[in-house]
Amino acid sequence: MRIVRVANYVAPRSGGLKTALRNLGAGYQAAGYESVLVIPGEKASDSATEQGRVITLPGAYLPGLGGYRVLLDRRRLAATLRSLRPDRLEISDRTTLRWLGRWAQRHDVPSMMVSHESLDGLLRLFGPASGRRVADLLNGRTAADHDKIVCTTRWAAREFERIGKPVDLVPLGVDLERFTPARHDPAMRARWAAPDDVLLLHCGRLSPEKKPRRSLAALEGLRHLGVRAVLVVAGAGPLRNALQEEAATRGLPVRFLGHLSDPLEVAALQASADVAIAPGPIETFGLSALETLASGTPVVVSSESALPEVIGTAGLAADDAGYVSAIVDILSRPMEARRRAARAQAEKFPWSASVTGFLAAHGVSGVDRVRPAEALGRDTGRTQLGGNLG
Template identity: 80%
Template sequence: MRIVRVANFVAPRSGGLKTALRNLGEGYQAAGHESVLVIPGPSFSDEITSQGRVITLPGPLVPGVGGYRVLLDRRRVASTLRSIDPDRIEISDRTTLRWLGRWARRAGVPSMMVSHESLDGLLRLFGPASGRRIGDTLNRRTAQDHDQIVCTTQWAANEFERIGMPNVTRVPLGVDLQRFTPDRHDPDLRARWASPDDVLLLHCGRLSPEKKPRRSLAAVEGLRALGVRAVLVVAGAGPLRNALQEEAADRGLPVRFLGHVSDPVELATLQASVDVAIAPGPVETFGLAALETLASGTPVVVSSQSALPEVIGSAGLAAGGEGLAYAAAVREILARPVESRRAAARAQAEKFPWSASVAGFLAAHSGSFVGTM
């Protein structure tokens, strides 16, 4: 098959969507299919990569979100797709790219929408329960416009199943079990940020409002109030970085802001060398950074409102509420023997190889897959 994937809001340097697109594309190519990815960028480009052909079309920056671009020129996108002549279309954005389902149907091309975000969750951030009616309407239209909806967790699938949409498939994403491994644990790197008596925490992710990074700062503050010598390392950039740095300084919190860590080996080493990671975002539909941290042998405290409790299993803990709940969960994890909690984290991650994700996505493209976690 020639599988053409179209995505918006792909971070320019890193991010879960970028990672998923790359690994799936490489898997499609390895399985003998032709993968083409169409994404926005500052200018046109067309190149052959390990994940297949990647076409970049000019797309404007979205103000205030730190580098995301979108494909707004529908005529150019449609013209590009016609020139490629796809056998399947895989779409990664339920907002600005939903029109592609209708385009694909008119062109006689089977389409698949990948639900990388929860509309229920996003609307919950901005309004009361009345937002659910809006979400239900939009989700119904999305499911009706596409042949297949792929959700990476049951949590993400719930909003479609609640309204009786029959074309929903669950396929978990995966993790690179060779890059992310407990063997990268590095005492010297750990000593760069914390003393031997400190508890070293990690927040790894984009510093934007929907990710709730202030919960991680509040967790450090809560732990230190309880007498736990906690230090937080923040790996990630975003529009809230300056404000968070000022808040940490004003409150006298030992928080080290690393910004975007461009070296993938350095990031994997950091994930393997901390004691506990915090992933507080309430609208995560899968959470690749958390899974990569588990693969590195580090347990994770996650938001009980997100899909992550489903992903981390018993290898971490889910916290409800704000910072104090996260502090309590960190303390509970620290009470577990170090070797057993690290082994449990790795064992949980090993349930999610990318090979299984690729097989599931390809089966969904054939219309025959019914996924399970």
């Protein structure tokens, strides 16, 4: 059986969507299914990889967004899909690729839309006052155009459930061998922080919807309390220059590392920090936060996002003004206990369970019998987490 996956907004170097696509594709291949991924690129290409066949079609470049490209040539994409003759179609873009659901209906191909973003959240940040009505209208059309909707957290599923549309709940996963507390590196830590310093980590894209200024504000608040803290920022994005200027003006010890191309360096950094901050308010899962937990480092997340489901009791959720107190709370816990708790939470999310869940949503069997949604905890409110995630 051939599962053809189509995605837009795949970062050229890294990113949560790229990680998810790679691991799911590799899982499909390992389970005995043929995986084909179609994504935008600078030019056309076709290559065999561990995650299956990867086809790039020329995509329009989006300036100022870190290299993202988008498949806008519907005729060429449709011709590519006809030549591939998919048995299943998996789509990872609810905006510019929603039309593929109707294409699949016309060609009798079962289709599945994966909701990697929240229209509720995006419209809350950037949209009109009538954002909820707009989201309900668009989500209703999305559900009507596809055979299945997959959401990775209960938080992400709510906007569909609100309008009576069923979803399959399947959490994403984490590479538990790459991201491990064993990668704690005293030499790396000493590069950025003195022995008595608290090492904070912000790992993610520096763009407006991710709210990276919250991490700077948390550092400033801690230092006002007398906590010797430094912040390392791993990631690039359109706000980097502005953030660097703001940190310098306010005299904050922030180290901007930019994009780190070596995944093992990222893993070592995540394992060597004391606390990580994931302040994005519209994250539907938060792979970077989960990778940090797997590395043994607790995370403070936005209570507005899906991340409280993911981190469970291994971290804390905070509102806009609560990051400082949440970090202080975590630092008051015994180091070994908080690191064990972080790792234990991440172990609930192996990629094998995600692959099983996605294949089940496609109507086929997977590589094991794990029930992936069981990793997700119950809803526990907005401020201080309680569940597990998805």
